Amino acid sequence: MKTYFLSIVLTASLGGILRLLILRSDYRQYPTYPHGYISHLSLGFIAAALGAVALPALLEEEFVAVTFLAMAAQQFREIRNIERETLASLDSIELVPRGQHYIEGIARTFEARNFLIIACALALSALDLAFFRRYQLPLRAAGLAAATLLIYFLISNIAGDKRLEHLADIRQGKVHFQGPNVFVDDIHFMNLGLEEAKEEYLNKALGLVLVPKTIDAAATLANIGQRQAIVHICAKLLGIYKDVDSPEFTPLVRRQIKSGKLGVLIIPATRDPQALIAAVKRVPVLEGSVSKPSKSHAGRERDDYQD
Amino acid sequence: MIIKTSLGKIVLATVVLAEASQLVVSGGAGPVYVARDSQEQQRLAKYLSKITEGVAHDLENGVLIIVRH
Numbered sequence: 001m002k003t004y005f006l007s008i009v010l011t012a013s014l015g016g017i018l019r020l021l022i023l024r025s026d027y028r029q030y031p032t033y034p035h036g037y038i039s040h041l042s043l044g045f046i047a048a049a050l051g052a053v054a055l056p057a058l059l060e061e062e063f064v065a066v067t068f069l070a071m072a073a074q075q076f077r078e079i080r081n082i083e084r085e086t087l088a089s090l091d092s093i094e095l096v097p098r099g100q101h102y103i104e105g106i107a108r109t110f111e112a113r114n115f116l117i118i119a120c121a122l123a124l125s126a127l128d129l130a131f132f133r134r135y136q137l138p139l140r141a142a143g144l145a146a147a148t149l150l151i152y153f154l155i156s157n158i159a160g161d162k163r164l165e166h167l168a169d170i171r172q173g174k175v176h177f178q179g180p181n182v183f184v185d186d187i188h189f190m191n192l193g194l195e196e197a198k199e200e201y202l203n204k205a206l207g208l209v210l211v212p213k214t215i216d217a218a219a220t221l222a223n224i225g226q227r228q229a230i231v232h233i234c235a236k237l238l239g240i241y242k243d244v245d246s247p248e249f250t251p252l253v254r255r256q257i258k259s260g261k262l263g264v265l266i267i268p269a270t271r272d273p274q275a276l277i278a279a280v281k282r283v284p285v286l287e288g289s290v291s292k293p294s295k296s297h298a299g300r301e302r303d304d305y306q307d
Numbered sequence: 308m309i310i311k312t313s314l315g316k317i318v319l320a321t322v323v324l325a326e327a328s329q330l331v332v333s334g335g336a337g338p339v340y341v342a343r344d345s346q347e348q349q350r351l352a353k354y355l356s357k358i359t360e361g362v363a364h365d366l367e368n369g370v371l372i373i374v375r376h
Contacts, residue, residue: 180365193363193371
């Protein structure tokens with residue numbers, strides 16, 4: 001096993017570094033605290049070590065070692081539960097919650113990234129044993145580091161999520177009232193009884209209209225979890241204009257039943273329509289909300305189906 | 308963990324104008340307040356919606372209801 005020692009150390013540490021590279025902390029505000037980083041980095045390092053050990057173990061005909069991978073899989077599935085529980089308990093005290101659906105997506109990503117790291121470390125160790133092992137240490141480390149960077153760019157470009165701008169045409173709509181009912185263009189939102197609230201809406205609110213590009217997009221956008229993710233991100237990025245005793249200012253996404261288009265109504269802290277459109281464009285399409293009626297026979301028979 | 312009990316989608320209170328008071332037979336889950344004029348009605352509805360953390364809705368017949376969503 002001594003012969004593989006350097007290979008294992010190299011690939012495990014490079015795998016750990018890869019985990020650091022894809023552990024981003026952005027507007028999703030997660031994880032922003034050092035302890036979140038520590039737990040994810042250490043788990044990422046364990047994942048990388050597992051990937052690094054697998055191939056040498058096979059070469060040494062230590063087949064039992066492979067069963068450890070199964071145990072690791074179990075362990076990483078646990079991460080998903082932990083993430084879900086943490087985020088769900090935090091969600092109950094958000095003014096504009098993420099919603100279960102979005103949380104599920106985040107938890108799934110954290111789990112999947114650990115599996116991704118195992119696979120990458122495995123690939124790196126294969127590369128090392130087959131090719132780089134014959135070179136001197138500096139050259140060997142540099143070669144592996146270059147391979148890690150290549151993998152990083154592949155991951156960040158290929159595994160890029162779909163965004164809302166791929167599904168819908170997004171434009172600004174006009175916020176107006178008919179009696180006590182507030183509309184964005186022709187999409188009805190709610191009935192407001194207080195004159196003060198109406199004035200706030202007329203002066204400060206922004207409205208968007210999202211027109212789905214295909215029947216698949218319409219089905220995906222109808223998902224309530226997806227809609228909650230939209231308002232959460234809008235409220236996070238543009239500022240929340242609301243407190244617990246003013247639920248009438250909760251940002252809303254409503255669907256026009258006839259056409260399937262969505263309306264977004266929000267009072268942002270800063271009234272900047274371009275920023276709002278940019279925010280909505282970048283909202284991730286949640287995996288669980290994607291549906292593809294156009295892939296079915298019945299879906300293609302529909303009148304509104306377009307190729 | 309904070310356990311918060313609340314009634315959702317239920318009319319928590321009703322604020323009516325004097326001339327519309329005969330339109331409300333029973334107050335649902337909450338009481339019915341009769342306001343002298345629309346200014347007072349707005350004020351009562353605002354206070355009640357803040358207190359109950361509900362939203363005031365206008366039925367357009369002189370009746371405002373407070374609903375927790």
